[in-house]
Amino acid sequence: MNQIxxxxxEVQRRLDDMDYLVDEGTASALFFALTLGQPLLLEGEPGVxxxxxxxxxxxxxxxxxxxxxxxxxxxxxxxxxxWNYQRQLLAIRLAESRRDNLTDADLFSEEFLQERPxxxxxxxxxxxxxxxxxxxxxxxxxxxEALLFEFLGESSITIPELGTFTAKRRPIVVLxxxxxxxxxxxxxxxxxxxxxxxxPAERAAEILRRSVPAANEPLIRSxxxxxxxxxxxxxxxxPGMAEAxxxxxxxxxxxxxxxxxxxxxxxxxxxxxxxxDCDAITGALGHLGRAHGATA
Numbered sequence: 001m002n003q004i005x006x007x008x009x010e011v012q013r014r015l016d017d018m019d020y021l022v023d024e025g026t027a028s029a030l031f032f033a034l035t036l037g038q039p040l041l042l043e044g045e046p047g048v049x050x051x052x053x054x055x056x057x058x059x060x061x062x063x064x065x066x067x068x069x070x071x072x073x074x075x076x077x078x079x080x081x082x083w084n085y086q087r088q089l090l091a092i093r094l095a096e097s098r099r100d101n102l103t104d105a106d107l108f109s110e111e112f113l114q115e116r117p118x119x120x121x122x123x124x125x126x127x128x129x130x131x132x133x134x135x136x137x138x139x140x141x142x143x144x145e146a147l148l149f150e151f152l153g154e155s156s157i158t159i160p161e162l163g164t165f166t167a168k169r170r171p172i173v174v175l176x177x178x179x180x181x182x183x184x185x186x187x188x189x190x191x192x193x194x195x196x197x198x199x200p201a202e203r204a205a206e207i208l209r210r211s212v213p214a215a216n217e218p219l220i221r222s223x224x225x226x227x228x229x230x231x232x233x234x235x236x237x238x239p240g241m242a243e244a245x246x247x248x249x250x251x252x253x254x255x256x257x258x259x260x261x262x263x264x265x266x267x268x269x270x271x272x273x274x275x276x277d278c279d280a281i282t283g284a285l286g287h288l289g290r291a292h293g294a295t296a
Contacts, residue, residue: 004034004061019210020049020056021203029194030057039152039173041137041188044196047240050176051135053196057172058131064124066171067133068117070140076147080157081119084112108161118151121171129169137187138177145184152190198240201228211245215252222259223248226288230271233280239271246270259288 005011011027011034022030030053033040042050058065068079088107095102115123121132137145151157152173156166175191177183199207205224208215223244231238239247250267251259265282272278 005031007031014060015053015056018056018059020052021199021207021210022053023199023203026053026194026196029192033174033192034172036192037170039175039191041175041177041183041191041193042196043177043179043193045198045238045240046178047242048196048198049241050196051133054131054133054135054174054176057174061128061131061172063126063128063172064130065133066117066121066124066130067135070134070136070138070144072139072141074140074144076144077116079116079118079144080147080151081116081159082114083108084114088112104161110162113159113162118148119157119165121173122151122155122157122165122167124171125168129167129171132171132173134173134175136178137175138180138183142184145187149186149190152187198231198238201225204228204241204244207241208244208248212248212252215248216257218257219248219251219259223251226259226284227271230281230284233284235277235280236274237277243271243273259285 005014008024008027008031011031012022012024015022015027015030029040029042032038042053044050054067055065091107091112092102117132121130124130134148154166155170156164158164198204201224204227205220208220208224209217227239227244227247247267247270250270251264254261254263254267256264264285268278268281268285272281
């Protein structure tokens with residue numbers, strides 16, 4: 001693959017222009033994936049921006065984003081390709097009415113082939129390769145992972161009736177995983193790898209500023225500090241940046257300038273996702289209010 005970015009610093013700048021802030025490690029992982037033409041597996045907690053990385057990259061490169069959302073039971077016909085059985089049936093009926101004979105080669109031709117995300121990425125003919133996002137690969141079955149090996153290793157897929165389709169230009173492939181299960185070693189070997197951490201306070205605050213421009217600075221600082229403390233609690237699901245953005249948006253809609261307000265509790269559904277977490281975060285918010293009262 002031709003070099004798209006000069007270096008990792010340019011990746012940071014271009015993604016910054018898309019309002020997606022990355023650290024040097026993430027920028028380097030994206031740079032090497034693009035330069036080497038290798039798939040990139042991004043892992044990390046939910047809500048740290050793995051999916052957004054692929055979306056921002058597609059915008060920065062002005063190229064289509066093709067997304068394959070994984071789930072349990074995902075099949076080749078939904079991810080790679082499928083035959084248009086209704087059109088095949090109509091063709092058979094039309095041939096019968098004309099007393100023509102159709103062969104398998106007539107029915108299983110490109111005329112009846114339906115592209116799904118992976119085949120669409122392989123056959124893309126634009127000036128820039130598309131970004132193929134294989135999102136939450138850990139939610140798919142082990143069997144589906146095996147279907148990806150040929151594509152991840154060779155940028156090709158084989159359709160028994162038509163042969164092998166190989167991309168003229170390798171798609172930019174980003175896989176994401178929340179580590180809900182272990183991925184197969186064979187899949188990992190075919191990918192570059194990067195773990196995305198929850199951002200440090202300064203970068204988290206800047207992400208909030210860009211994501212919720214209506215929020216005032218005292219609120220941004222309060223939320224950043226509080227989320228940092230909450231993430232140290234023993235929670236079922238620690239809030240990520242996606243939840244922090246939702247919370248700031250809700251607080252901003254209330255007109256809040258800080259967290260020491262009784263109605264702030266009404267917004268906790270944006271960051272607490274289980275009853276136990278809601279109790280723990282409510283307790284932490286109460287401690288914050290008492291500490292503020294003691295120093296007032």
